[in-house]
Amino acid sequence: MVLKRSTVTILIILSMIIGAVLSITIVNWSTSIFAEQDETEQETMKEETKDTFGFTETDLKKMSTVFGIIGNDYYKEMDKTEIIDGAIRGMLASLDDPYTVYYDAEQSKMFREAVNSSITGIGAEVTMEDNRVTVVSPIKDSPAEQAGIRAKDQIISVNGESLEGLTLNDAVLKIRGPKGTQAKLEILRSGFNETIEIIVVRDQIDIETIQSEMLEGNIGYIEIKQFSQHTSDRFHEDLTQLESEGLQSLIIDVRNNPGGFLDTAIELLDPLLEEGKIIVQVEDRQGNRQETRSKQGGKPYSIVVLTNNGSASASEILAGAIRESADGIIVGENTFGKGTVQNTFPSGVNDGSELKVTIAKWLTPNGNFINEVGIEPDYIVEQPAFYTVAPLRKDEVLSLESVGENVKTLQIMLESLGFNPERSDGFFDVKTEAALKNFQAENGLSVTGKVDELTANEIEKQIIAKFNDPENDYQLQKAIKVLSGS
Structure with a gap:
């Protein structure tokens, strides 16, 4: 069986893009997640929120006093806009929610570019965990994944500059940069005692969100790299083509898929489920739940979903709904x-700035809240x-x-590669030396x-070849066995 997947060369240092975390986001920037409300009801709800949670005179006096002290008495002159933006970020930081953030005009433009699948930078979705910039997922087949x-x-740092103490947005801006420039990343990885250095070259990347093919045994394979605005249409176009070719079962691969638009996930899932089945539930702060149910007829064949630690947000909605x-x-x-679910709101002034705010949580069809827990597979591989x-x-x-x-x-x-050094603890002993000499001898290299x-280049070339061989993808092979009944 040959799987014609995009080349995934994890060890070649190429360009990557990194953006602010791509959350479960509402496609329409200004509407509520509760889609059955009309625009008038939504605006009324917003006005009521302002009335019940507005500033008192005491609040305004306190903020004005602090602002005045900074402006008049601080030992150096400060930029007024920076102080106001800092105050907004401080309010949001007090919520202790990494997905509720403030975007100034430049950051807002960057976010919109990211969700439209084209951005210049380096290629993974990130969040803030334990006050550190943490990768949610490298985008599938992106240079981020290719670089490891x-x-x-x-x-931890970018080009020698520590990210400690920065907001997520500020850290992302340091990681990004002009096309063709280098970003030397200092990475802390679980299981390693020291940091890892990875050098990447920034570039502009347009992400193709869907890739599909027919595997042996008439097993359809569709990989979803993220849930962008047109992903559902592309998915169903490819699925229809596979069905016309005799598809008998389906693998949906959302590994390293960081998520995207909620509406896209719903549109994609609807035709896969029997009419009336729950796709997802959304619960607001008062505990009110809205169920979204399938309106179509479902599929007659078995479906397996492939997941990993980088499957987040909309990917988890898909996995939960399919199961x-x-x-x-x-x-x-x-x-x-x-x-959780986010919506984007204008900041109230016409300067291009926005707030991305967590407005609800989502639940699986059975009512499971998976935040900070995730979904455990039926077969852990x-x-x-x-x-x-x-x-x-x-x-x-x-x-x-x-x-x-x-x-x-x-x-x-x-x-x-089959050259057993008999240890993997990071100490280069005589057995490691012997294994290395055997590798060098078998590959026509100087036996030093x-x-x-x-x-190093020869070792990496052979590792890349193993990585790109679908026979070494244990998770994919298990999915094929499950669907084949073997």
């Missing part, structure tokens, strides 16, 4: 765990160890008695027992 960025990676309302099966790893390694650093020669994360990466790679740039 993984879900849950923490970005609970279509008797589907989930294969892979526990999902990210983002169970881990990928081979080499799926999680970073590129080998080329600025040092590894040899006997070298230590560190770069040696640990080398040992994992050698083991994956040292990892120079030539040897």
Whole structure:
């Protein structure tokens, strides 16, 4: 079986884009999630909110006093707009919600570009966890994934500048930059004792959100990379084509899919579920729930959803709905765990700034709230160890008695290629040296027992080949077995 997937070369340093976290977002920027309300009702609701939670005279006096003290008595002159923007960010920070954020005009433009699937920068969706910029997911087949960025990676610094203490938006602006420039990222990864350095070249990337093909056994395969505005249309176009070719079962791959528009997820799921089945439930602050039910007829074939730690937001809505309302099966790893809904509101002045605010939580058809918990698959399948390694650093020669994360990466790679160093703890001992010499001898390299740039490049080339071989994708192979009944 040959799976014609886009090339996923995790170890080639290429361009990546990184944007503010792509949340479950409402397609219409100014409307409420409760779609049955008309515009008049929505505006009335907003006015009522202002009346019941507005500033008192005491509140205004306090803020005005502080503002005046800063303007008149602070030891250096400050920009008025920066102070106001800082006050807004401070209010939102007090909510302790990483998905409720303020965008100034530049950041708002960047966010809109991101959700329209075209942005210049580096290629993963990020959030703030434990006061650190944390990767929700590298976008599928993006240079972020190609360079070795993984879900849950923490970005400590960019080009030597620490991100500590910055807001998520400010950190993202440092990570982004002009096309063709380098971003040297210092990454902290679970399971590693030291930080990992990954260098990427910024570029503009237009993301194709759907990729599909027919696998052996008439198993349709559709990969969804994120839920953008036109993703549902593309999904059903490809699904119709696969059905015309004799599709008998379906794999939907949302691994490393960070989410996107709620409306898109609903539109995509509707034809997959029997009429009347719940797609998703949304619950507001008063506990009122709105159920969205399928209006179409469902599908006669079995469906498996592939997930991993980078499957977030709309991806989790899809996985939950397929399992609970279509008797589907989930294969892979526990999902990210983002169970809230955001809407974007103008800031009240015509300067291009906006607020992205968490307005509700979403629940699976059975009423499960998965925030910070995620969805556990029916079949938990881990990928081979080499799926999680970073590129080998080329600025040092590894040899006997070298230590560190770069040696640990080398040992994992050698083991994956069949040259057993008998350890993976980051200490370069005589057995690691022997394994390396065997690799060099079998590949026509100088048998030095040292990892120079030539040897490192050959090791990485072979790891890339293994990564791109679908036979090594244990999660995909398990999904095929489940659908084949083997």
